[in-house]
Amino acid sequence: MQSIKRFIPASFVVLWATGFIGARYAMPWAEPFTFLAIRFVLAAILLAALTVALGSRRATRAEALHATTAGVLMHGVYLGAVFWAIHRGMPAGFSALIVGLQPLITAVLAGKFLGEAILPRHWAGLAVGLVGVVIVLWPKLGAIGGGATAATLTASLVSVLGMSAGTIWQKRFASGGDLVAATMWQYVGGSALMILGSLAFETRTITLNGELIFAMAWLVLVLSIGAIFLLMVMIRDGEMSKVASLFYLVPAVTAVIAWVLFGEQLNLLQIVGMAIATLGVGLATAGQARAKEELKN
Numbered sequence: 437m438q439s440i441k442r443f444i445p446a447s448f449v450v451l452w453a454t455g456f457i458g459a460r461y462a463m464p465w466a467e468p469f470t471f472l473a474i475r476f477v478l479a480a481i482l483l484a485a486l487t488v489a490l491g492s493r494r495a496t497r498a499e500a501l502h503a504t505t506a507g508v509l510m511h512g513v514y515l516g517a518v519f520w521a522i523h524r525g526m527p528a529g530f531s532a533l534i535v536g537l538q539p540l541i542t543a544v545l546a547g548k549f550l551g552e553a554i555l556p557r558h559w560a561g562l563a564v565g566l567v568g569v570v571i572v573l574w575p576k577l578g579a580i581g582g583g584a585t586a587a588t589l590t591a592s593l594v595s596v597l598g599m600s601a602g603t604i605w606q607k608r609f610a611s612g613g614d615l616v617a618a619t620m621w622q623y624v625g626g627s628a629l630m631i632l633g634s635l636a637f638e639t640r641t642i643t644l645n646g647e648l649i650f651a652m653a654w655l656v657l658v659l660s661i662g663a664i665f666l667l668m669v670m671i672r673d674g675e676m677s678k679v680a681s682l683f684y685l686v687p688a689v690t691a692v693i694a695w696v697l698f699g700e701q702l703n704l705l706q707i708v709g710m711a712i713a714t715l716g717v718g719l720a721t722a723g724q725a726r727a728k729e730e731l732k733n
Contacts, residue, residue: 441669441673444666444669444670445670445682445721447666448663448666448667448670448682449682449685449686449689450689451658451659451662451663451666452659452663452667452683452686453685453686453687453689453690453693454654454658454659454693455655455659455663456690456693456694457651457654457693457697458650458651458652458654458655458659459519459522459651459655460651461647461648461650461651462647462648462651462652462655463519463522463523464643464647465642465643465644465645465647465648466641466642466643466648467523467634467638467639467640467641468516468519468520468522468523468638469516469519469520469630469633469634469637469638470630470634470638470640470641470642471519471642471652472511472512472515472516472519472626472630473627473630473631473633473634474652475652475655475656475660476511476512476623476626476627476630476660477623477627477631478652478656478660479623479656479660479661480620480623480624480627482656482661483616483617483619483620483623483661484620486616486620487614487616487617487620490616492614492616492617493613493614493617494614494617495613495614495617495618495621496613499610499612499613499617499618499621500617500621502605502606502609502610503606503610503613503617503618503619503621503622503625504621504622504624504625504628505605505609505610505625506602506603506605506606506609506610506622506625507602507621507622507623507624507625507626508602508625508626508628508629509598509599509601509602509605510598510599510602510603510606510622510626511602511622511623511625511626511660512598512625512626512627512628512629512630513594513595513597513598513599513602513629514595514596514598514599514602515595515626516595516629516630516633517591517592517594517595517598518531518535518591518592518595520588520591521588521589521591521592521595524585524587524588524591525585525588526588526589526591526592531588531592532569532573532687532690533569533570533573534589534592534593534595534596535592535595535596535599535683536566536569536570536573536683536684536687537566537596538596538599538600538680538683539562539565539566539677539680539681539683539684539720540562540563540566541596541597541600542599542600542603542604542676542677542680543558543559543562543676543677543680543681545600545601545604545676546604546607546675546676546677546680547677549604549608550604550607550608550676552675552676552677554677557719558677558678558719558720560719561681561715561716561717561718561719561720561721562677562681562716562720563716564712564713564715564716564719565681565684565712565713565715565716565717565719565720566684566716567709567712567713567716568684568688568709568710568711568712568713568714568715568716569684569687569688569709569713570709571705571706571708571709571712571713572687572688572691572706572709572710572713573687573709574705574706574709575701575703575705575706600680603667603671603676603679603680604676606622606668606671607671607672607676611671611672615665615668615669615672618668619661619664619665619668622664623660667679670682677720678720678721681716681717681720681721682717682721684713684716684717684720685713685714685717687713688706688709688710688713688714691706691710692710
């Protein structure tokens with residue numbers, strides 16, 4: 437089991453990075469809150485069926501409430517704000533750069549609310565990782581344009597805070613129960629928020645075609661179930677500052693996927709940025725035993 441767990445971080449980064457594929461195909465054909473509401477409802481239904489098939493332990497009322505709260509923050513606030521900002525014209529690269537602040541914010545919150553000791557080496561790793569993310573995304577930041585308004589910038593910042601707060605909440609209050617049941621309740625929370633957003637702000641118009649169906653299937657199965665399960669395992673078993681640092685690798689992997697699938701530019705500067713981001717993650721995720729030894733010294 438331990439040998440399998442070693443592959444979880446890399447698998448999570450690759451799966452999470454593919455999320456841009458679904459977003460790229462879906463956004464022309466559905467409004468963001470409506471699309472996410474459908475996605476989260478489908479994920480919740482599939483997970484409910486899975487809990488029955490696996491005979492999973494039912495969540496207690498407290499576990500369900502905490503998982504639902506984490507889902508509102510991690511899925512509803514985070515993805516809802518990101519999709520809304522991009523739908524309103526925020527350049528994806530600039531949005532990704534703001535979201536790149538998440539590991540640093542999570543580390544601060546983990547120190548305050550989880551009592552995690554973050555060593556100077558780990559802070560250095562988080563800073564180096566952020567530099568790498570900036571370099572990887574630099575070619576996409578040339579023309580910010582009119583999409584970077586006060587509203588879209590605020591939405592991007594809200595998304596970062598939502599994901600950071602959601603993962604901290606999950607770690608502190610909702611990591612002890614059954615993972616399948618907890619994840620199902622997360623999507624109940626996320627879907628409730630997106631349904632309210634769709635009813636309040638959107639026309640709920642959908643153009644049903646192959647691209648939208650592919651995007652929905654990919655995001656439900658690969659992201660909402662596959663990648664999120666891996667994230668929940670890492671949150672349960674690891675320190676939040678170290679788990680969050682893995683998000684620094686997502687822009688680099690996304691750039692490689694875009695280069696392979698869509699022929700997007702991948703230059704030497706970006707490759708250097710990938711190496712720097714990887715170095716930062718390596719520093720930020722240094723072994724716990726070594727960290728404890730340094731604290732003693």
